[in-house]
Amino acid sequence: MGSSGGGKRIARELGECTNDPPEGIRVQLVDDADVYRWDITMDGPEQSPYAGGHFKLQLRLPTEYPFKPPTINFATKIYHPNVSNDDKGSMCLGMLRSDQWKPPNKIVAVLNMVRNILIEPNIDDAVETGVAEQYKNARDEFVKTAREWTAKYASGK
Amino acid sequence: MSTGNAGQRELVFCHECENEFWKQEHGLECPSCHSDFTEVIEQTHDPRRPDTPTPGLFADHLRDHNPWxxxxxxxxxxxxxxxxxxxxxxxxxxxxxxxxxxxxxxxxxxxxxxxxxxxxxxxxxxxxxxxxxxxxxxxxxxxxxxxxxxxxxxxxxxxxxxxxxxxxxxxxxxxxxxxxxxxxxxxxxxxxxxxxxxxxxxxxxxxxxxxxxxxxxxxxxxxxxxxxxxxxxxxxxxxxxxxxxxxxxSNEAFDRVLSQLMEQHRSGNAPGPASEAAIAALPRRPVGPRELGEEGKAECSICMDSVTTGVEISVLPCSHWFHPDCVKAWLSEHDTCPVCRSGITPKEGDQNSVRDPSQQPLNDEDPARVARRQSGSRGNPFIVPESPSRERRQPGFRQHSSNALNTPPGGYPGSDSGGDQQGASSNGSGGSGSISGRMRNFFGGGSSSGESSRKRSSGSSS
Structure with missing residues (x-):
């Protein structure tokens, strides 16, 4: 099937994501000629400290997709145990790991997983262990900082 | 091969493909992969990795090495x-x-x-x-x-x-x-x-x-x-x-850098490819009503193209089916079913054949086991039972299974005997195993943590 098949599948998935987007998620291509780079806007879930924020994410599909997993980066700074607090904002857990990825996984499932992680961080798979510790042991402080960051970095349009 | 005869001729080591060649014949560019990431092997400095690093070796190197x-x-x-x-x-x-x-x-x-x-x-x-x-x-x-x-x-x-x-x-x-x-x-x-x-x-x-x-x-x-x-x-x-x-x-930042490096090379855990012969031996047949179900249509879950009656499919021993080309592309990298992760290669017998559904697969990525293995964090992406440092730094974090935590330091396969005594006798010896163990777990030379924990659990039950 090869890469042409991958491109066809990506186009199909893009169509699904734009026509019937998952809740709180908007999808568009960075460049219309390049189906491998997607711009995602994710609303902070109501039941999370990110509520009210609009988070920009970049989703990149490898040329080997669907045989290799997509990569997700938060372009908007976010205070979250599973998102690296650096200029990359990378998130790598669960099905996004190359050794857990399965071709039948769809991008929409990836996006939904990311949104669920915003609602409920995966503490055992944290990239920011300090934030994870705070989430676990001092939830109030975590929520406070996460809200502050949301207001500071993610409230703009 | 030994560096002892390098008096006149200089042996060069290629860091890309680990090739070794004579500088006089090929210069500094690797003749096999054309990389220039090469290094002359000197008696005092041999860039080649030791074949089987043991804890003792590692510690000795450290002991002899004075960074200051x-x-x-x-x-x-x-x-x-x-x-x-x-x-x-x-x-x-x-x-x-x-x-x-x-x-x-x-x-x-x-x-x-x-x-x-x-x-x-x-x-x-x-x-x-x-x-x-x-x-x-x-x-x-x-x-x-x-x-x-x-x-x-x-x-x-x-x-x-x-x-x-x-x-x-x-x-x-x-x-x-x-x-x-x-x-x-x-x-x-x-x-x-x-x-x-x-x-x-x-x-x-x-x-x-x-x-x-x-x-x-x-x-x-x-x-x-x-x-x-x-x-x-x-x-x-x-x-x-x-x-x-x-x-x-800080250790935490160090962990992060280390695991970032590991991240870039993560594939050690995933099963290897299925053999070409085994992939070719997968039974093929036209898709039938069984696959299409009541609605009369189905799709290949790899390319998401819909399949219609008569299209040829490959059927895996686990009875999941795909386009032959689609599943071939996956199996030539991972001997697992894209859906259920059961491999097609039999655990026992000819590895160039497809297993009978009744046979155990060589690679069976049982989700529970994957979850257990993956319960490390990026800060500590591999569960290394030898490492007590997580416990010390983050007393609230109980991410290891208690079984893994209780294993003695230095107990990985290949270590010399006496790991248990070492762990029991000195309250500090756990540390020396931890970082070398992590390195070995990742960079090879030892076994994966999964293997070693299996080994240990079988040992402790006896």
Whole structure:
């Protein structure tokens, strides 16, 4: 099937994501000629400290997709145990790991997983262990900082 | 092959493909992969990885290696270049010493504050501010400037005669960082750092031990001490400013860098490819009503194209089916079903054939096992039972299975016997296994953590 098949599948998935987007998620291509780079806007879930924020994410599909997993980066700074607090904002857990990825996984499932992680961080798979510790042991402080960051970095349009 | 005959001819090692070739014949470019990431093998420096690193070897290398050798041999490190600082609490329960070395020409950086370039006195000052009672702090503070001896040389602890009433080796924190133009190390802990030999940290093996002390307070008497220092360290070494360019200032930041590197190479855990013969031997047949179901349509879950009656499909032993080309592309990289992760290769028998559905698969990525194996964090992406450091740093985190935690240090396959005794007899020996174990687990030369835990559990049940 090869890469042409991958491109066809990506186009199909893009169509699904734009026509019937998952809740709180908007999808568009960075460049219309390049189906491998997607711009995602994710609303902070109501039941999370990110509520009210609009988070920009970049989703990149490898040329080997669907045989290799997509990569997700938060372009908007976010205070979250599973998102690296650096200029990359990378998130790598669960099905996004190359050794857990399965071709039948769809991008929409990836996006939904990311949104669920915003609602409920995966503490055992944290990239920011300090934030994870705070989430676990001092939830109030975590929520406070996460809200502050949301207001500071993610409230703009 | 040995480097001994390299007198006239120089053997070159390619870091890309691990090829070895003669410099006289091929120059410095690897003839096999055309990489120029090559290195001449010298008798004193052999870049090739040892074939089977053992814990003993690793530790020996560390012991023989003196990272401060140059600092010690430096012709004339004038006073400003090596700064040493030591603190002891009045009752000798807390002890800190730190050394700051900066290369000449960079001296101006020493006066800047913590943040841009860490000033050791600010760091230590912050520590002491919290650690000592405020009114004690100024009077107890001592600063030592010395220009000779390495940080752990004989003169490392100029004030050590002041202590000695406390017994035992105590619980020691060791902290080190370096960056362009400077190196900073500090040790500290409750109790008397000094041992009978008087040179506590001269031996790097012991330093590693103190780097990752076992979890729990070493004894009841000093239980308050390490907690306080840990709290200070973790408060001070905020991960956000613990990394600056190539330099890291905390274990956490180091972990992050290390795991980032590991991340880039993660595939060691995934099963290898199925053999071409086995893939070719997969039964093919036209899709039938069984696959299409009641609605009369279905899709290949790899390419998401819908399949219609008569389209040829490959059927895996687990009865999941795909386009032949689609599943071939996946199986030639991973011997797992894209849907259920059961491999197509039989566990026993001809590996170039497809297993009968009744046979056990060679690779069976049982989701429960995957979840267990993956329960490490990116900070500690591999569950390395030998490492107690997570427990120490993050007492709230119980991410390992208790089974893994209880395994003795040094118990990985290939280690010499006596790992258990080693773990039981010395309260510090857990540490030396941890970082080397992690490295070995990742970079090969040992077994995966999954293998070793299986081995251990079978051992403990007998």
């Amino acid at each position: 050798a140059h600092a010690q041999d430096a012709p004339d490190p004038d006073e400003d270049d090596v700064r040493r600082f030591e603190y002891r609490s009045p009752n000798s329960r807390v002890h800190f010493s730190s050394t700051f070395i900066s290369s000449s020409g960079n001296r101006s950086t020493q006066t800047t504050g913590f943040g841009a370039e860490p000033n050791p006195f600010n760091i230590i000052g912050q520590m002491l501010n919290h650690m000592a009672r405020p009114q004690e702090y100024p009077s107890q503070q001592q600063r030592q400037y010395e220009g000779q001896g390495g940080p752990f040389g004989p003169n490392s602890f100029p004030g050590r005669t002041a202590a000695g009433q406390d017994s035992g080796r105590g619980h020691t924190q060791f902290y080190s960082s370096s960056g362009p133009g400077f190196m900073f190390t500090s040790t500290g802990g409750p109790g008397n750092m000094d041992r009978e030999d008087g040179l506590p940290a001269n031996d790097l093996h012991q330093m590693l031990d103190s780097l990752f002390p076992p979890s729990g307070p070493p004894n009841g008497g000093s239980a308050g001490g390490p907690g306080g220092i840990q709290a200070l360290l973790s408060a001070m070494l905020n991960p956000a400013n613990a990394q600056s360019g190539d330099a890291v200032y």
